Amino acid sequence: MELPDGLLSTACAFCDSPLVDHRLEETERPDRVVPFRVPRARAGRALAQFLAGEWLAPEALRRAIRPSELSQVFVPFYCYDALVRSEFTASVGLYWYRTETYTTTVNGKRVTRTRRVRETEWSPLSGSHARRWFDHLVSASTGVPEEEANQLEPFDLGLALPYGPALVAGVPAELPTVTHEQALKVAGEELAALERKTIAQSHLPGDTHRRLQSSSRVDVDVVRLVLLPIWTAVYPGPSGPVRLLVNGQTGEVVGAVPRSTWKIGCLIATVLGLIGGFVAILFAGTALSTLMVGLAELLGAR
Amino acid sequence: MSELAAVRCRACGGAVVARATAPLPTCLFCGGIASDLVPYEPPEDVEPPEGALPFVCTEEDARQAFRTFARSSFWYPSDLRSASLDLRMLHLPAWAWSGELESHWTGLVRASTRSGKRPVAGAESRHFEQVLVPASPSLTIAELAALGAFDESSLVAFHPSRAEIPYELSEMTRSAARQAAQREMSRRHRAHLEASHALVKSRLSSVCLSMQGRPVLVPVFIGAYRYGDQVYRVLVNGQSGELQGSAPISLWKVAFAVLAAAAALAGFALFVLSCTGALAALGLM
Numbered sequence: 007m008e009l010p011d012g013l014l015s016t017a018c019a020f021c022d023s024p025l026v027d028h029r030l031e032e033t034e035r036p037d038r039v040v041p042f043r044v045p046r047a048r049a050g051r052a053l054a055q056f057l058a059g060e061w062l063a064p065e066a067l068r069r070a071i072r073p074s075e076l077s078q079v080f081v082p083f084y085c086y087d088a089l090v091r092s093e094f095t096a097s098v099g100l101y102w103y104r105t106e107t108y109t110t111t112v113n114g115k116r117v118t119r120t121r122r123v124r125e126t127e128w129s130p131l132s133g134s135h136a137r138r139w140f141d142h143l144v145s146a147s148t149g150v151p152e153e154e155a156n157q158l159e160p161f162d163l164g165l166a167l168p169y170g171p172a173l174v175a176g177v178p179a180e181l182p183t184v185t186h187e188q189a190l191k192v193a194g195e196e197l198a199a200l201e202r203k204t205i206a207q208s209h210l211p212g213d214t215h216r217r218l219q220s221s222s223r224v225d226v227d228v229v230r231l232v233l234l235p236i237w238t239a240v241y242p243g244p245s246g247p248v249r250l251l252v253n254g255q256t257g258e259v260v261g262a263v264p265r266s267t268w269k270i271g272c273l274i275a276t277v278l279g280l281i282g283g284f285v286a287i288l289f290a291g292t293a294l295s296t297l298m299v300g301l302a303e304l305l306g307a308r
Numbered sequence: 309m310s311e312l313a314a315v316r317c318r319a320c321g322g323a324v325v326a327r328a329t330a331p332l333p334t335c336l337f338c339g340g341i342a343s344d345l346v347p348y349e350p351p352e353d354v355e356p357p358e359g360a361l362p363f364v365c366t367e368e369d370a371r372q373a374f375r376t377f378a379r380s381s382f383w384y385p386s387d388l389r390s391a392s393l394d395l396r397m398l399h400l401p402a403w404a405w406s407g408e409l410e411s412h413w414t415g416l417v418r419a420s421t422r423s424g425k426r427p428v429a430g431a432e433s434r435h436f437e438q439v440l441v442p443a444s445p446s447l448t449i450a451e452l453a454a455l456g457a458f459d460e461s462s463l464v465a466f467h468p469s470r471a472e473i474p475y476e477l478s479e480m481t482r483s484a485a486r487q488a489a490q491r492e493m494s495r496r497h498r499a500h501l502e503a504s505h506a507l508v509k510s511r512l513s514s515v516c517l518s519m520q521g522r523p524v525l526v527p528v529f530i531g532a533y534r535y536g537d538q539v540y541r542v543l544v545n546g547q548s549g550e551l552q553g554s555a556p557i558s559l560w561k562v563a564f565a566v567l568a569a570a571a572a573l574a575g576f577a578l579f580v581l582s583c584t585g586a587l588a589a590l591g592l593m
Contacts, residue, residue: 089515091412098427100416100421100422100423100425100426100427101423102422102423102424125422127421127422127423129421129426129427131414131427131428131429132429133412133413133414133429133430133431134412134429134431135412135513136410136412136431136513136514136515137513137515138515204513208511209412209414209511209513210414210427210511211414211415211416211427211428211429211509211510211511212416212425212427
């Protein structure tokens with residue numbers, strides 16, 4: 007029997023018995039599998055909770071407690087161990103304090119006081135940073151774009167098991183649709199960004215910094231293909247189906263929920279109304295006080 | 309030569325390998341009774357020791373270290389020096405790692421600027437030879453650290469089948485030991501860099517290259533003594549003779565000190581009052 011294109015394993019449509027394509031296993035054999043820890047019921051609850059919190063979403067979508075389709079799938083990810091070395095230049099700021107005298111009025115008298123004013127002294131610095139990064143994940147599926155995958159993370163790869171057909175049998179497991187070259191490029195860019203963040207947060211000396219520039223060289227030690235557990239849910243939305251993803255290990259929900267234009271319109275109208283009302287009160291108050299002053303002057307003149 | 313037997317204490321979990329002909333009368337770590345020591349099969353993924361540091365101190369040196377320790381504080385009971393100390397030789401598990409550490413550092417040095425400091429940065433590689441990290445499950449890192457340094461250069465090959473001295477079984481895996489070794493190397497490298505560049509503050513990012521490690525054993529004397537109805541444990545570094553342990557505080561000495569302090573305070577108060585003439589005014593003098 008042939009499996010649908012792009013799948014390594016699935017369940018038989020007729021008898022629901024687990025199927026694994028052993029020919030594909032030889033060419034695209036995954037290295038590790040993270041098993042599902044979130045059962046169907048918990049994934050459903052997580053989705054309902056997530057939608058309930060999205061109060062700008064169309065009401066029809068928020069009330070859809072049950073997705074029309076909730077299915078589990080093993081999504082392939084490339085997992086990188088890499089040694090990254092970076093060079094950086096930055097302007098490092100060190101604080102110093104000067105004492106300033108100023109005059110002020112206290113109880114109608116002018117007095118001279120002193121205060122401490124913080125100044126920053128900037129010095130250029132160039133240096134380097136190195137770090138070994140482990141288990142950096144890049145989505146190998148065009149169905150789960152890298153941006154969405156990053157939001158779904160983290161996955162605890164410490165709980166991953168060495169791949170065996172028994173681990174994926176009965177659950178659809180996708181084959182990689184992103185090439186090694188594409189994924190490697192993404193990994194390099196992401197690791198360079200992580201390095202830059204690490205340099206900014208925990209490597210630069212001093213009190214503050216600006217104009218940080220860094221360039222990184224990524225040496226990949228190990229690439230593994232791992233299968234990660236994901237629940238996919240599809241809801242009928244007003245303008246096409248809405249797809250949400252649930253991390254099958256942590257229960258984290260990710261997905262772009264459409265905003266109701268009607269609700270946003272109401273919100274804008276409310277805010278504008280409030281501002282308008284406030285301005286009107288201000289104007290009325292000013293006019294009233296002018297009137298009172300005028301009246302008082304009039305009475306005083308008499 | 310007789311068989312080796314691994315036993316584990318049901319009370320504290322400490323696991324020791326010793327000659328079957330010389331079974332341990334009590335647990336070396338908690339003083340637990342012999343019936344608590346049950347046969348133990350070490351886990352397969354923990355590697356057996358391959359090297360050992362030899363003992364330099366004799367048992368008499370260790371006893372002398374205990375007598376010095378007993379005299380080291382005024383608050384210890386005076387008869388502590390004559391307490392009967394049950395002392396045994398023991399090899400504790402550790403890992404010895406060698407490798408290259410490539411450290412990229414930044415820091416601040418003192419300078420004649422407005423803020424008094426200036427940022428600096430650099431990179432330096434350093435080779436480390438046989439860095440020891442403790443792998444004993446029954447002793448805390450603090451206890452081992454307090455034992456002071458072992459001479460890592462005297463490492464010799466060790467064959468479990470020829471072990472004469474009981475040794476504790478490790479439960480530390482290679483990857484955990486490697487991480488601990490990297491932390492220790494980074495700590496040493498940071499200390500070196502801070503000293504050599506006169507850094508006020510430093511930050512270090514380092515990577516280990518070509519790391520090689522093996523499980524080894526370090527020599528200690530482990531001792532227990534009874535004072536009152538309490539058992540106290542001491543450890544003596546089998547190479548340097550440095551001692552780490554706890555001791556009871558003499559309640560008599562504390563009580564006497566409190567009384568003495570109270571008396572001194574009272575005397576001082578009387579002195580002040582007599583100086584101001586208050587006592588005379590009260591008709592007491």
